[in-house]
Amino acid sequence: MPTGATSEEPARQPADAPGDDGTPAPTAIEDPPDPVSVLRPVIAVITTVGTPLTMITALLLYFGWARSDAQSQWMGIEVSLFRFTTQDYVLRSISTLYLPILATAIIGIAWLAAHRVLTEMIGRDGVTGTVRVICRAAMFGGLVVAILGVVLPPMTRRWEPGTVVWPLMIAVGTAVAVYGRHLSRQGQERTRPRSVIARPPDVLEAVLIGIVIAAAVFWAVQGYADIVGRGYAQRYEQSVSTLPRATAVSESPLGIDSPVVRTEQITTGPKTLYRTTGLRLLAESGGRLFLMTEGWTIQKGSIIVLEEDQSVHWQFSH
Incomplete structure (x- = not known):
């Protein structure tokens, strides 16, 4: 090459342009979505509904007040006369809520183990017949349980445990039905591109589901607190x-x-x-x-x- 000559850079070919041998060039691989963008709708839902620690603290506080109120009314005294603080209500809850909290934790651990197995099956084999049956059973079974929790209370007003059982049926049934639908969607999204931007209807749906479950749980806590409060009042009478x-x-x-x-x-x-x-x-x-x-x-x-x-x-x- 003569001195002073400049070498020109070869022109760039488009990503899908054919190569020198006539074969099409491989399509460019898109960068994976930003984790922050994927988690943004989840974080929005959590901050809207409340973190688990906030929910547990709220439940302890509400249970302590409801139990003290039921006990005081049964004994013929107004609960406000005790001048209980927030800490007093929380401490009065722990003595009677540790067993339900322990049972909930054990059920949660078992659910996480089952969820891990199902997720691995979907990731490896896709939505097989077994997974499809599990999803449908969870969706329709949970929906039936939740509907029964709404329909049965007017028919069983005199059944005292119903004040705890029926709200729990609504909460558990709703959670199971939503989980079955989530598994079904996870299998479908395995073969289609995932959008990094959450649609407003999806976020609204998650918020409404959280409200239904939270309201049902607080309803169950109210019923359980009434039973426990009356039990404490009757125990004082005997002792x-x-x-x-x-x-x-x-x-x-x-x-x-x-x-x-x-x-x-x-x-x-x-x-x-x-x-x-x-x-x-x-x-x-x-x-x-x-x-x-x-x-x-x-x-x-x-x-x-x-x-x-x-x-x-x-x-x-x-």
Whole structure:
């Protein structure tokens, strides 16, 4: 090549242009979708419906309030008088919710194991006859269970466990039906390109499904809390004698009007004090003492609410 001559760069061929031997060139492979773009609709749904930790905390708080409210109403007292804090409600939930939470965790672990097996089958063999049967059984079976959870409550109003069973049927049935549909779609999307942009109807559908399941779960928690609250109230009725005996010494009579509460004068030098007996300690909350009279029952007996006062000295014993 003579000096000073410039070499020209060969012209680029289009991706699908034939090669030198006449064979078509391979089609260019598209870059995989950005993971952030794929997860964006999922993140949007999670932030809309709530994270699992937020949901669990909300359930614990709601259960604690509902249980305390049912117990208080059964005992003839308003729950707001206790002045419970958010922490108090959560702590009152843990003692009776650990078994349902443990059972839910075990079911979740089993579901994840089954989901992993089904996903591997779909990824390896596609939607086989077995997978297709599982998807249809999940969709139609879950739908039937959810419909029964809506239809049966008016017919079984006197069946107390129904307040827990029917909402759980709605929640579980909806979740199973949606999962079966998800598996079916996963098999279909295996052979077609996946869109990285979620359609608004899909996001709206996910939000509505989350609302249905969350509402059903809170309904079930309400029914379970009512049963537990009434059980605690009845347990107090049977075990009043095991509560700490409360004796008050005050500078003036406490003014408790009950046939089983006795007040006697105590003279100590120039002072006259008053001793009050016949009470049992129920609880202490929000700067208040909640006392039950001896032999308290739901039909008779009183619950006394007293503000904590430095002029009143209390002695508790068994």
